[in-house]
Amino acid sequence: AQSVTQLDSQVPVFEEAPVELRCNYSSSVSVYLFWYVQYPNQGLQLLLKYLSGSTLVKGINGFEAEFNKSQTSFHLRKPSVHISDTAEYFCAVSIIQGAQKLVFGQGTRLTINP
Amino acid sequence: EAEVAQSPRYKITEKSQAVAFWCDPISGHATLYWYRQILGQGPELLVQFQDESVVDDSQLPKDRFSAERLKGVDSTLKIQPAELGDSAMYLCASSLYPQGTYNEQFFGPGTRLTVL
Numbered sequence: 001a002q003s004v005t006q007l008d009s010q011v012p013v014f015e016e017a018p019v020e021l022r023c024n025y026s027s028s029v030s031v032y033l034f035w036y037v038q039y040p041n042q043g044l045q046l047l048l049k050y051l052s053g054s055t056l057v058k059g060i061n062g063f064e065a066e067f068n069k070s071q072t073s074f075h076l077r078k079p080s081v082h083i084s085d086t087a088e089y090f091c092a093v094s095i096i097q098g099a100q101k102l103v104f105g106q107g108t109r110l111t112i113n114p
Numbered sequence: 115e116a117e118v119a120q121s122p123r124y125k126i127t128e129k130s131q132a133v134a135f136w137c138d139p140i141s142g143h144a145t146l147y148w149y150r151q152i153l154g155q156g157p158e159l160l161v162q163f164q165d166e167s168v169v170d171d172s173q174l175p176k177d178r179f180s181a182e183r184l185k186g187v188d189s190t191l192k193i194q195p196a197e198l199g200d201s202a203m204y205l206c207a208s209s210l211y212p213q214g215t216y217n218e219q220f221f222g223p224g225t226r227l228t229v230l
């Protein structure tokens with residue numbers, strides 16, 4: 001079975017400051033890795049994904065994430081945040097073969113202060 | 115741009131009543147997922163369909179929850195009777211058939227259920 005741990009439930013940051021949201025996963029088989037964003041009372045939007053290849057992946061809205069296989073981590077970063085980045089962020093994994101259901105972490109609430 | 119449709123967006127019901135949620139996936143998507151997201155937690159898969167067949171319903175509380183996708187297109191998730199602990203956001207997602215390659219899951223806006 002797969003599991004995902006997001007190490008921070010809440011992250012407050014000042015506008016234009018950098019941010020890192022941490023994610024660790026556990027799996028006995030190879031997985032795909034994802035970050036999703038959720039704005040209040042909305043569904044999930046895919047920010048970025050790691051499938052294979054380069055361990056640094058870039059996504060929408062200026063976000064990027066780095067896959068570290070030895071540390072089983074997939075941390076999300078942004079060099080300068082905006083008020084509009086205030087949202088809930090979810091790290092997720094899915095196995096490569098078969099049904100590809102998503103297993104999510106518990107989420108990190110990112111709050112941007114002016 | 116094609117989207118996953120869900121209705122209703124919000125539902126308030128009393129304990130022991132029956133409720134139903136509807137999902138219309140993106141046209142041509144053979145795989146449909148229902149997730150439950152309890153407040154403050156990440157989504158958890160309830161049931162996955164491949165066309166009209168159930169692929170995974172291991173986390174579906176089958177004593178009160180049922181799901182169907184009769185013609186392999188839209189789907190209905192039902193709860194009967196509803197309990198206080200069922201209050202959550204119910205998310206539907208769809209994707210092309212996963213055949214050894216990655217297929218992105220697209221999420222609908224969700225149905226927010228409140229059980230009083």
